[in-house]
Amino acid sequence: MPKSIDLPAARALILTRAQLRARGHTERDIERRVSDGTLRRVRNDRYVTADAWEGLWNEGRHLVEVVATHLNSAAPGPVFWGPSSAVLHGLPLYRMAPKNVHAAILGTRHGRTLAGVAWHGVPVDSADIVEIDGIRCTSLERTVLDLACTSPSAVSLSAADAALRSAAVTGHVQHPEIAEDWKERMLARAERPRRPGIRNARRTIQLADGRAQLPGESVSRLHLINLGYAVPDLQVHVVGSAGQDYWLDFGFRRSRCFGEFDGEGKYLDDDMRGVRTAEEVVLAEKRREDDIRGVTGWRTVRWGSADIRTAQSFATKLVSFGIRPPG
Incomplete structure (x- = not known):
């Protein structure tokens, strides 16, 4: 799964021809790797391996390009x-x-x-x-x-x-x-x-x-506003049956429903999951939802990146759960 990186990590990914030669690659080998796509030329004399490049979000790729431009200036x-x-x-x-x-x-x-x-x-x-x-x-x-x-x-x-x-x-x-x-x-x-x-x-x-803790939450809110929904409550605090602190992305009061934007990283990113498997994360989320429903009487609706590609696709998702403007 793609990942985000910071500036030091971006610097570390960038290799010069001298560094590649020091790793045992000949000039001919470097050109062959660029031609077959296993090495990407980001800027003049600045390279990134294809595996590293493919493992980055758009932001990380652009950060690498910015750093490479700075290094060449x-x-x-x-x-x-x-x-x-x-x-x-x-x-x-x-x-x-x-x-x-x-x-x-x-x-x-x-x-x-x-x-x-x-x-x-x-x-x-x-x-x-x-x-x-x-x-x-x-x-x-x-x-x-x-x-x-x-x-x-x-x-x-x-x-x-x-x-x-x-x-x-x-x-x-x-x-x-x-x-x-x-x-x-x-x-x-x-x-x-x-x-x-x-x-x-x-x-x-x-x-x-x-x-809003993720871009998907920001875009979800933007769609809601453009679709004529009332601005929902954000980061709604719920105290669980055993005193747990839960925070829900959206609260639709009229529909008595919470909304959660689910980024794929919660289930697929090793750093976010920690030692838990994807299955364990899913089970933990189900227990959390059951507890929230038990103490509030509200259900929880989830959506992901595919659901918010357009305002209309998001509206279709919400209406399928009975959430209509003003929400």
Whole structure:
């Protein structure tokens, strides 16, 4: 199953020709491996094995491309922008697979694409340039705003939720004052200067909620709103029969039903499962649902990534369980 990686892990995956030769590969062997697809050339003299590449989510692949671009650049390196800055900050890019690395051109307004790098002629204040492990990019808030202006709503809301979560959420609880301050600050940013996409950006900021723990939860909430459902309760706390603390992704009060977005990782990812088998995880989830139903009288509906590919497919799933607007 694909996995996510951080910046040090991305660095570790990238190999140069010298490193490959040190491992016993000849120049001819390197070219043969690139030709047969067992070695992927990410940038000039930067390679990743096909197995490592295939084992990454889109975010991880793009992070590798960003790091490789930085390694091939003269100091101090580009200021990565938009989706390329997002992966450096650890933000999700819901189903987005950027075709190019994105960077800001400082001091000019003429954009261009060269050698797989899209250079954007956008103004970036020096206060909005940060370094992450020696790599320059736009600040977290500026990155969220840029994505909100230029990306589909599913991408931008997932990223905004993640950014707000890092600022205002402890465990499952969002601190209202901190969240409100964050939104006010972001909305103020959205007013200066005015730019294309700013109306969508304001809507994204207003809808952001850090209690969404996965992009699938963010997209589910976006679909619910677009379909005319009332905004459901998020991260609903239920105390089990033996005092256990349960947290449910969504609560539909009118339908007396909880909703849970199930990412595949819960069952298939070794790191998330720990020592448990997939079967043991399924049984534990069933016991949890039985206990929740016993103490609340509410049932639980589950859905996955395939169910939220479109708003209509999600609506079909919900209606099949009797959950209709306003929910």
